Amino acid sequence: MSFVDPTATVKLNTGAEIPLVAMGSGGGNDAASQFAAREWLLTALKAGYRHIDTAAAYGTEESVGEAVRKSGIPRHEIFVTTKLPVNGFTRVKQSFEHSLKQLGLEYIDLYLLHSPTPVAYEEGKDTPTYLDGTARLDDNIKIGDVWADMEALLETGKVKAIGVSNFSPKTLDPLLETAKVVPAVNQVELHPYLVQEDLRQYCKDKGIMITAYTPSGRETVRSDPKIVGLAAKYNVTPTQLILGWHLARGVPIITKSSNVERQKENLRLPVIAPEDVEQINALDRKERVLTKQFFVNGKLMGWTLEQYGW
Numbered sequence: 001m002s003f004v005d006p007t008a009t010v011k012l013n014t015g016a017e018i019p020l021v022a023m024g025s026g027g028g029n030d031a032a033s034q035f036a037a038r039e040w041l042l043t044a045l046k047a048g049y050r051h052i053d054t055a056a057a058y059g060t061e062e063s064v065g066e067a068v069r070k071s072g073i074p075r076h077e078i079f080v081t082t083k084l085p086v087n088g089f090t091r092v093k094q095s096f097e098h099s100l101k102q103l104g105l106e107y108i109d110l111y112l113l114h115s116p117t118p119v120a121y122e123e124g125k126d127t128p129t130y131l132d133g134t135a136r137l138d139d140n141i142k143i144g145d146v147w148a149d150m151e152a153l154l155e156t157g158k159v160k161a162i163g164v165s166n167f168s169p170k171t172l173d174p175l176l177e178t179a180k181v182v183p184a185v186n187q188v189e190l191h192p193y194l195v196q197e198d199l200r201q202y203c204k205d206k207g208i209m210i211t212a213y214t215p216s217g218r219e220t221v222r223s224d225p226k227i228v229g230l231a232a233k234y235n236v237t238p239t240q241l242i243l244g245w246h247l248a249r250g251v252p253i254i255t256k257s258s259n260v261e262r263q264k265e266n267l268r269l270p271v272i273a274p275e276d277v278e279q280i281n282a283l284d285r286k287e288r289v290l291t292k293q294f295f296v297n298g299k300l301m302g303w304t305l306e307q308y309g310w
Contacts, residue, residue, distance in 0.1 A: 001234060004247050006048055006267035012184040013207040014161045016109070019079055020247055021267060022051035024213065024256035025060040038063035038070075040258035045071040045078070047263045053187075053213075053254045054103075055083035055114055056095065057126070061102035068105065080105065081187075083114040083165060084150075086301055087121045087128070089141045092149035100158060111153060112187060113164045116143065116171040116308065117301040127301070135302035143171070144178040151181045163187070163209075166291075169202045170309025176206065185209045189291055190251065191217030192227065192242060195284035200251070214290040215253040216242045226283060234270045244269040245280045 009017035023044040027037030037060045041052060045067060054064045061082055068078055082103065088095035096111060118141035122128040128136040150162045163185030164172070176182065186203050190196050190212035203210045216222055222238040231241040246253045247269060255266045272280075288310070294300055300308070 002271040004244065004269045004271055006269070007050065008247075010209065010250070010252060012161055012209055013182055014184050016160055016184075017079075018110070018185070018209065018211075018252055019049075019051035020252045021049065021243070021269070022053045022079075022081070022211075022252065022254045023049040023263070024254045025052060025054040025064055026058045026256060027060040027063065029059075031059070034059040034063060036063075037258075038066040040260070040263075041067035042070055043260040044263050045073060047260065048267050049263070050077060051079040051081070051252075053081045055112075056085040056088070056099055056102075057083065057114060061099055062104070065103035065105055068103075075105065079109045081110040081112065081185075082108055083112040085126065086115050086117060086135070087119040087126065089118050089146045090121050090138070092146065092153070096153055096159070107157070108159045110161045110163060110185060111150070111159045112162070112185065113146065113150065113167075115166045115301055116164070116168075117303050118143075118146075119301055130302075133296045134299045137302045143175050147175050147179055151179070154181065161185070165213075166308070168199060168309030172202075172206070172208075182206060183208050185211055187211045187213055187254070189214050189288055190246070191215055191221050191289065192224070192245065192280050192283040193217050193221050193285050193287040193289065195281055197281070197284075200249070209252065211252045211254060212246055213254045215246055215255065217289050220287075220289050221283075224283060226279060230276055230279065233276075234272075236268075236270050237265065240265060240269055241272070242280070244272045245277055248272040248274075248277045 008020045027034040120136045120138040153159045161184040163183040165187040200210045216239045227238045231238045
């Protein structure tokens, strides 16, 4: 059986190479867990990961920077992604500078809009809310203006590429109307129950690289009989099978594990035969496993599924 080269990269529309397999750094909601993330992020780098994905919202930017410095690996060999806070649309420059300071790095490889939702900024609140618990929005915000501020960051030389997360054709179209720089990446939830082939093709046509978070679909997808059966065929775990499926489709993935053995395991991914890729594709049911748990009164960050274009 053949395995994918764990150091393989793909080229973004900027010409930069992004590693196919990243280590996500969501470290929990408490400060102690976020601080502790630096230890398992360091083991990930030592295991061979060369892409670390974080966000202002994760609270782990400081830990990511610490792990990068402690690893002894030259900075240019590590790809670092972070994301604008959801309430940062009117504070792009300030938010970016804060993330750069938290990371303690000279530059960021990829900076993403974490969400298309125009959440209002309110001092001291990550996500200000309405009385019904949904996020309070600022309807005066125009996505074209936000993207222009993102483009301006490129001129500083402190970020190499910019992109988006959780965008659909419905939310990308207005951004692209005035964009001078096409987003390099659109990071979205994607797994065998949410194949997103139409979005993948849309982004491919625009020169935007799709990357996948929650790539295994958690236990919901990993326990599917078809997945379990195919994993046995390849003599790998369900997670390894699914991650290999992503790479067979040309989709870079954001994995996550604090366990060093599982970190190593998730770099040993089988080459999936085309007929098996199709079998896994057929499991699609347009089911969101991660994002659906964050909906409040039918809304995620103040928007309905229809507003997201999902």
